[in-house]
Amino acid sequence: MQITLSTTKKEKPQAEQLEFGKQFTDHMFIMDYTQGQGWHDPRIVPYQPLSLEPSAMIFHYGQSVFEGLKAYATPEDEIILFRPEKNFQRLNSSNSRLCIPDIDVDFALKALKTLISVDKDWIPQAEGTSLYIRPFIIATEPYLGVSPSEKYQFIIIMSPVGSYYKEGIHPVKIAVESAFTRAVNGGTGEAKTGGNYASSLKAQEVSEKMGYAQVLWLDGVEKKYIEEVGSMNVFFKINGEIITPALNGSILPGITRDSIIELLKHWGLPCRKDASRWRKFMKPIN
Numbered sequence: 001m002q003i004t005l006s007t008t009k010k011e012k013p014q015a016e017q018l019e020f021g022k023q024f025t026d027h028m029f030i031m032d033y034t035q036g037q038g039w040h041d042p043r044i045v046p047y048q049p050l051s052l053e054p055s056a057m058i059f060h061y062g063q064s065v066f067e068g069l070k071a072y073a074t075p076e077d078e079i080i081l082f083r084p085e086k087n088f089q090r091l092n093s094s095n096s097r098l099c100i101p102d103i104d105v106d107f108a109l110k111a112l113k114t115l116i117s118v119d120k121d122w123i124p125q126a127e128g129t130s131l132y133i134r135p136f137i138i139a140t141e142p143y144l145g146v147s148p149s150e151k152y153q154f155i156i157i158m159s160p161v162g163s164y165y166k167e168g169i170h171p172v173k174i175a176v177e178s179a180f181t182r183a184v185n186g187g188t189g190e191a192k193t194g195g196n197y198a199s200s201l202k203a204q205e206v207s208e209k210m211g212y213a214q215v216l217w218l219d220g221v222e223k224k225y226i227e228e229v230g231s232m233n234v235f236f237k238i239n240g241e242i243i244t245p246a247l248n249g250s251i252l253p254g255i256t257r258d259s260i261i262e263l264l265k266h267w268g269l270p271c272r273k274d275a276s277r278w279r280k281f282m283k284p285i286n
């Protein structure tokens with residue numbers, strides 16, 4: 001992998017000033033795909049704008065996928081990632097749904113680790129802060145026909161971030177969305193793709209105006225079964241039992257969700273004993 005170091009260094013934000021996804025580290029990873037050649041030219045370069053033709057397919061038909069994960073600095077000065085292979089495996093599941101060629105999970109992980117070590121000074125140290133990592137793939141072929149692109153770029157950018165909620169972890173108001181639909185079985189809800197977010201913005205905007213922080217999505221057919229919240233899965237504790245909607249084809253399979261299910265099992269908590277309840281749980285909410 002070719003590494004071109006930046007000749008200038010950006011100023012790093014103070015821990016108190018960290019916002020989500022507004023500042024980026026000095027470098028990025030990028031790799032190209034050309035049909036017939038496969039993925040090629042992996043490289044780490046200074047963080048910079050992309051040069052794409054206006055006809056690049058990403059701008060017209062939305063063929064893109066992404067991931068989100070974090071690197072943390074431990075008090076012992078180690079850098080840790082949480083189950084990062086799961087993110088690249090899920091990127092491939094999303095790829096498959098969007099007709100984007102697979103990436104090599106081990107190679108992507110190696111590339112990410114190299115990028116992190118190049119920009120390791122960007123990992124914030126303060127409690128509750130981390131380095132947010134955004135791998136993504138976009139269709140870059142200059143062509144206006146509707147078909148899968150024959151060219152792509154796989155890019156990883158990184159951004160130092162503070163805690164997700166400004167005032168720390170505390171209850172937020174959630175609006176149960178009964179008009180708009182995020183996804184339906186057979187659609188792209190299971191894939192981490194930009195289009196799902198584009199179609200969710202309106203509901204988010206309307207609910208924010210009404211004083212809610214997030215939308216709780218219901219199933220797109222009957223509008224009565226709980227699916228997930230804006231960009232995260234949900235768990236409930238009802239009569240001592242912990243329950244979460246089963247993955248049904250329109251819910252994003254969260255790695256946090258999977259980890260919580262594994263932890264609950266490990267701790268022997270009630271949800272473990274009755275797997276069928278996971279499916280039956282989704283009861284009408286009104």
Ligand SMILES: *Cc1c(COP(=O)(O)O)cnc(C)c1O
Binds near residue numbers: 228230231254256257
């Ligand atoms: C990314 C995402 C999640 C959460 O996934 P994690 O792997 O737990 O971070 C949940 N729902 C949607 C719609 C998402 O895009």
